[in-house]
Amino acid sequence: MKIERNTDTEQMILETAERLFLEKGFSMTSTTEIAKQVGCNQALVHYYFRTKEKLFEAIFIKKTTMFVSPLLQSYDLSVSFEERLKKLIEAHFDLIRANPNVPFLFFNELLTNPSRVNSLKEQATGIYRMALAKIDTDLNLEIQKGTIRPMRTIDLLLTIFSLNVTLFLGLPILKNAVDFSEEELTTLIENRKRENVIIILRALKP
Amino acid sequence: MKIERNTDTEQMILETAERLFLEKGFSMTSTTEIAKQVGCNQALVHYYFRTKEKLFEAIFIKKTTMFVSPLLQSYDLSVSFEERLKKLIEAHFDLIRANPNVPFLFFNELLTNPSRVNSLKEQATGIYRMALAKIDTDLNLEIQKGTIRPMRTIDLLLTIFSLNVTLFLGLPILKNAVDFSEEELTTLIENRKRENVIIILRALKP
DNA sequence: GTTTTAATTAATAGCTCTATTAATTTTGCG
């Protein structure tokens, strides 16, 4: 019986690091612990990535782009504005549900280490601006048509973002405090998804 | 010329620790740094509070209660339900605006150190349950009257919480990314306050 | 004014972490 040997240690380090960073953030995760969980020597982490910082950045950037691009794809111009927005909200919601720890990582790192915002600016702002511009013109067109009330794009985006993100950000705490069953939890989440769409669409009405 | 001597060093340690914990979280704040900023010996921090953990807990509990109780006071039964809710939302909003870093501290510590939820359970759940129960009966009464659509209390609270908290949680990041002027910022905040009330009240309509 | 108590400091033990270096093992290849 042969022990299953690492097909690719570098990949394992990356995956383990990703998991730990997402769970505990940058400062609470040590290269020592990453190595221990991978089952390799701690120096190996530095062999592949030189510094903890670089290892983190690789993951952070990956997560950033992963977290924006699906939103662009879901923007379907062949249906009504309301339908289009609904799809966008749901895509955003599902994206966070599939990666519930990412918002925590973002907030944690961008708040405690604001310099990271800068590296993000060049990386992600491009995509963000595209998404923003797309919605912006779209929204203003509808406002001119009078189908929705006058509002700023940033307000709409903030609302979507707030409602979708906070649920998953707070869920671990809520789970700990209230003690849901597994199905109660899925019901709650599904409910919220529907709720969020309703809330936002209602908010747009003239 | 005499150097202004600490009237109360213990108090200064507490205040400095509070500021640093709120800025950077528990793990990123060292007793060494606290002492340096206070201008005293590092051992003094431990002399007064024994451990960093105990120092943190003192602050954490204080912030927790401070963050819940004002919500109960603003619950004014002499006006209409809608008006009452509006006041509650605004009180919540103002509370966070006055302590914009507290949500970050909560999320950060409750997510990375879930055991803290337990100490919170006994401390704050009492107050929370009171607030929740109050709104719960109130809300269900209105639902029976048919003045608002059927919905669960937790959904209403999650909506309020999401909209109010995320703004201030994300503001430092947004500020860094978008580069607002001081008045643009206050305008944005005031707008959001109004928006949040509108959004939530609309969401309740039958 | 001396004694007791409280506040403050210096010094340090013990730990953990990051990063590097040099040595060793494994792998790929001609």
Added chain:
DNA sequence: CGCAAAATTAATAGAGCTATTAATTAAAAC
């Protein structure tokens, strides 16, 4: 095989952090 490159490890320097202890200074009490 034999050798070069890559992967892996052991060892360790160097730094920072928490917490404690013993010594020193300031304040209070009698």
